[in-house]
Amino acid sequence: MYDSVDIVIVADHGMEQISPEHVVYLDDVVDSASVNVVTLSPNLSISARDRDNDGLLEKLKKLPHVTAWKRGDVPARLHYGTSARITPVIAVTDPGWMIAWRHGRPLDVLGEHGYDNADPLMRALFLAHGPDFKAETTIDEFPNVDVYDLLARLLGVTPAPNDGTLAPFLPVLR
Secondary structure (H helix, E strand, C coil), rough: CCCCCEEECCCCCCCECCCCCCCEEEECCCHHEEEEEEECEEEEEEEEECHHHHHHHHHHHHCCEEEEEEEHHHHHHHHHCCCCCCCCEEECCCCCEEEEECCCCCCCCCCCCCCCCHHHCCCCCCCEEECCCCCCCCCCCCHHHHHHHHHHHCCCCCCCCCCCCHHHHHHHHH
């Protein structure tokens, strides 16, 4: 069956080493009672309870090793920020850094993911084999959001609207 079934092996992300010395504290710029936090680190999804998200953004910009945007200003290459489910303010730490609360649980992991996708350590594994792929070919790097369109093509279904494209795979598809 090895040559009669398409096999796709993909990792969803790479990993970055972290340490307890590379932490910035959210409570240095905001009171925890004044915000709603959906995700904390290294991606921060946050909103102001009083709806002053512009003011919240300015406070977050004071944190070292953190880049913050309003939802609509997140760089397109990150494929993030266009959904209504995304919080009004998004931030990401520099590679190897984390965001935490001083009153939160201590950092107890050695690696993390979710950093800027331009970081080479965030690259992910992708292997494919089968009747729909040309043998012994390679393609350039591509964003993982493109895998969805490839899988839809292999399954013969129309993909739902998304940020991906089939284009990176065209050179290796039969």
